Amino acid sequence: MLTTAPRGTRDILPEEAAKWQYVEEVIRDCCRLYGYGEIRPPLFEHTELFQRSVGEATDIVEKEMYTFIDRGGRSITLRPEATASTVRAYLEHNLHAGPQPVKLYYMGPMFRYDRPQAGRYRQFSQFGVEAIGAQDPSVDAEVITLVLDLCTRLGLKDLVVELNSIGCPKCRQEYRQALLEYLSEHKNKLCKTCLSRIERNPLRVLDCKEEGCRALTAAAPQMLEYLCSECAEHFKTLQQCLHAVGAKYELNPALVRGLDYYTKTVFEVTWSGLGAQTAICGGGRYDGLVQECGGPPTPGVGFAMGLDRLLIALEQMGISIPTVNKPTVYVAALTNADNKDAFALLTILRRAGIAADKDYRQASLRAQLKAANRSGAKWTVIVGGEEKKRGAVVIRDMETGEQTEVPQDQLVSILKSS
RNA sequence: GUGAAUGUAGCUCAGCUGGCUAGAGCACCAGAUUGUGGCUCUGGGGGUCGUGGGUUCGAGUCCCAUCAUUCACCCCA
Numbered sequence: 001m002l003t004t005a006p007r008g009t010r011d012i013l014p015e016e017a018a019k020w021q022y023v024e025e026v027i028r029d030c031c032r033l034y035g036y037g038e039i040r041p042p043l044f045e046h047t048e049l050f051q052r053s054v055g056e057a058t059d060i061v062e063k064e065m066y067t068f069i070d071r072g073g074r075s076i077t078l079r080p081e082a083t084a085s086t087v088r089a090y091l092e093h094n095l096h097a098g099p100q101p102v103k104l105y106y107m108g109p110m111f112r113y114d115r116p117q118a119g120r121y122r123q124f125s126q127f128g129v130e131a132i133g134a135q136d137p138s139v140d141a142e143v144i145t146l147v148l149d150l151c152t153r154l155g156l157k158d159l160v161v162e163l164n165s166i167g168c169p170k171c172r173q174e175y176r177q178a179l180l181e182y183l184s185e186h187k188n189k190l191c192k193t194c195l196s197r198i199e200r201n202p203l204r205v206l207d208c209k210e211e212g213c214r215a216l217t218a219a220a221p222q223m224l225e226y227l228c229s230e231c232a233e234h235f236k237t238l239q240q241c242l243h244a245v246g247a248k249y250e251l252n253p254a255l256v257r258g259l260d261y262y263t264k265t266v267f268e269v270t271w272s273g274l275g276a277q278t279a280i281c282g283g284g285r286y287d288g289l290v291q292e293c294g295g296p297p298t299p300g301v302g303f304a305m306g307l308d309r310l311l312i313a314l315e316q317m318g319i320s321i322p323t324v325n326k327p328t329v330y331v332a333a334l335t336n337a338d339n340k341d342a343f344a345l346l347t348i349l350r351r352a353g354i355a356a357d358k359d360y361r362q363a364s365l366r367a368q369l370k371a372a373n374r375s376g377a378k379w380t381v382i383v384g385g386e387e388k389k390r391g392a393v394v395i396r397d398m399e400t401g402e403q404t405e406v407p408q409d410q411l412v413s414i415l416k417s418s
Numbered sequence: 419g420u421g422a423a424u425g426u427a428g429c430u431c432a433g434c435u436g437g438c439u440a441g442a443g444c445a446c447c448a449g450a451u452u453g454u455g456g457c458u459c460u461g462g463g464g465g466u467c468g469u470g471g472g473u474u475c476g477a478g479u480c481c482c483a484u485c486a487u488u489c490a491c492c493c494c495a
Contacts, residue, residue, distance in 0.1 A: 004468095007486070059493050063419070081495085110495080115419075118488070119495080126495060193492075204493095258494060279495060306495030334453065367448085369455040385453065398455075 008114070008122025018323040019311060023154065024107060027127050030150045034142065036105040036129055041085035043109065047075040053084035053293055055260025057200065064112040078111035083261070083286070083302060084293070086130045091295040100133030101300075107307070119277040119309045128283075130302035132290065137234050140265045140285060140301050141241030147269055147281055147303060148247055154310075155319045156271075159280065161248065163267045164255035165235040166203070167227050169288065172263075175226035176202060182220050189216050206254040222253045234264055261286040265301065273316050274309055281305040327357040329415065330372035330398075334384025336362050342383045345393070345408070349381075352412045373398060381411065 005011060012020060031038070047067050054060050066078040079085055086104055089095070095102045107127045114120060129146060131139045144161065151159055166172055180202050187195065191210040198205065206217050227235065242249060249267070257266045266284035274280070283303020290298035314321065329349055333342035342358055349356040357375060359368045365382070372380040382394040387405055395414070396403045406414050 004486070064493085112494080114493075116487085117490090120493095121495095124495065128495095276490065277494075282495065304495060309495060332454085364448095364452085365454055366451075367455095371455085373455040380455080382454080394453095396454075401455085403454085 006122070008116040008120075010121065014325065015323070016311075018325055019314070019321045020307070022321050022323070023307065023310065023314070024127075026153050027105075027107065027150060030146060030153065031105045031129070033149075034103075034146050036103045036131075036146075039086060039089060039104040039106050040108070041079075041082060041089055041106065043111075044076050044078050045085055045088065047077040049084050049088055049293070050077055050080060053087065053261055053289055054081065058259055060112065060259070064114055066111045066113055080112045081110055081259075081304060082106050082108070082126065082128055083130060083289070083304070086128075086302075087132065087290055087293050087295075087300065090132050090290065090298075091293060096133060096296065096298060101131040101139060102133055103129075103131045105129045117276065119274045119306075119312055121308060125307040126304045127307055128302060128304035130300060132300040132302075133298055134301075135234075135287065135299035137238040137265075138241050140234075140238045141245070141247070143283065143301055143303055144242065144249070144267060145245055145247055147305065151269070154314060155317070156310075156313060157317060158271065158273075160250055160270050161267060162252040162255050162270060163239075163242075163249045163265070164223070164252050165227060165231060165264050166223055166256065166262060166266055166284075167231045168263050171226050171228040171231055172223070175221065175223050178221045178226065179203070179205075183216075186216050189213075201256075203256040206256055217254065224251075224253055231264055238265060257282060257284060261289040261292065263287045267303070269305075271309075271313050273313060277309060279306070280309050280313060326376035327355045328378050329354055329356040330368075330375055330377035330380045331356060331358040332365060332368040332372060332380050332382045333358075334365060334382060334388075338384035338388065341388065345381065345383055345411070349412065349415070352416070354412070354415055369396075379415065 028038075047065070050065060051061055056062075060080045065080055068076055070076050086106065090102060090104075105128065108125060109123050110126050111123055113122060116122060129143055131143060144163075148161065167175065180198070183190065183198055183202060183205060187198075189212050190198070190205070191208065191213055194205045194208050194210070194213050197208075203223075205213060206220070208214065208217070224232075224235075252268075255266055255268060257268075262284040264285040264287065267282070268279050269281035270278040271280050272278060281303055283301070285299065285301040287297075287299040289300060290296070331342045331346045331349070333339045339362065346356050346358050357377070359371050361367070363371070369380060377398060380396040380398055382396060387394055390405075391409070392405050392407050393411060394403050394405055395411075
């Protein structure tokens with residue numbers, strides 16, 4: 001226990017962390033181009049915030065939250081997602097008073113008490129974007145396009161954008177009724193989990209993977225046929241926007257999302273290489289959420305992307321990620337007596353902006369060169385011997401093995417110019 | 419929360435129906451080469467066999483529990 005990270009958590013070691021840094025950089029640049037500013041909400045919130053926003057009947061709230069009572073008797077929950085926090089911050093800081101929409105992004109750990117699997121952790125990282133205060137469909141198109149551009153820049157292939165509209169509370173209620181009637185007539189053909197879904201959330205039956213259920217739902221009434229004129233118009237314009245920028249997507253009438261706050265647009269970016277987990281990114285519009293959290297009626301749209309899964313996909317697609325954590329120069333001491341001079345020279349190089357490292361074992365020159373080789377350094381600088389008496393050091397090119405003697409006071413400028 | 423498989427060195431794994439001091443490859447360290455890396459050769463260090471209990475003369479091997487990982491379900495990122 002003492003030497004094991006808690007279940008569903010893991011350490012990201014330097015080699016892998018470099019990949020994360022690269023992905024995070026690309027993400028930040030995309031957000032900059034699209035005009036989204038970073039928000040860093042707290043990692044925990046009052047439990048009620050998630051109960052209200054995510055929804056009491058969702059799996060997240062029912063069984064996945066890390067909730068505890070703090071020393072002041074407050075019920076606190078580690079955030080299972082960050083849309084709720086973003087909306088809370090929007091209200092707390094009166095961001096509705098400024099120009100709309102307010103466009104924010106966040107990146108960081110989320111916590112859900114789930115059973116861990118590949119691509120699913122109890123502490124996982126999400127990048128997400130929220131545009132709050134605009135109901136224009138072009139904003140929906142913007143966030144989807146942002147995801148697509150990001151994936152393109154990272155080199156991800158074979159991703160599918162699935163798109164649907166689940167309407168507003170009014171038309172969804174009508175559809176729900178129609179679907180319930182249809183499903184009730186064919187109860188005998190449904191699997192047993194779907195029978196329980198009928199009670200809790202009939203829309204979920206639509207994305208059941210059981211063959212019998214799929215056959216049944218293929219002929220079921222479709223949400224899109226029940227959209228009210230406003231929702232239908234919104235969905236149509238969104239698709240026109242996507243066409244206008246050449247964004248590819250697939251309509252999936254069965255796409256239903258697990259959080260209560262979604263309205264109109266819902267979408268997912270999926271990839272089949274993640275086993276049972278296919279979603280890399282999920283999002284949609286949440287026009288009722290701000291009001292639900294105690295604010296004025298305010299529309300919003302956004303998505304969250306699973307960074308752990310994104311990294312897995314990059315890895316599996318064999319996409320190499322540029323990493324730069326190598327010293328340019330390795331400083332070797334000819335003998336142990338030269339060690340302090342080597343350390344002084346090392347520091348001079350670093351202060352001059354040259355990434356440099358040395359051996360800390362008092363090892364033989366041979367062992368130091370071995371270490372230099374392994375470090376990936378371009379050059380090794382050797383300190384000591386006759387050269388030292390002349391105020392010089394030896395530069396060894398680690399690729400060719402070529403060595404030259406240079407005066408120590410010219411070392412920095414020589415290294416910088418070559 | 420449900421079902422199944424797996425757990426032996428830093429990594430990948432071998433270890434037959436229980437039987438000597440638990441092995442290999444890679445990695446690591448040293449030497450061959452006392453002022454020079456990558457290749458080669460020689461040698462070396464490193465394991466409470468996930469953990470705890472039980473059966474047995476004897477357990478890495480069998481049984482139970484527990485923890486962890488993986489796969490599927492549920493759900494999602």
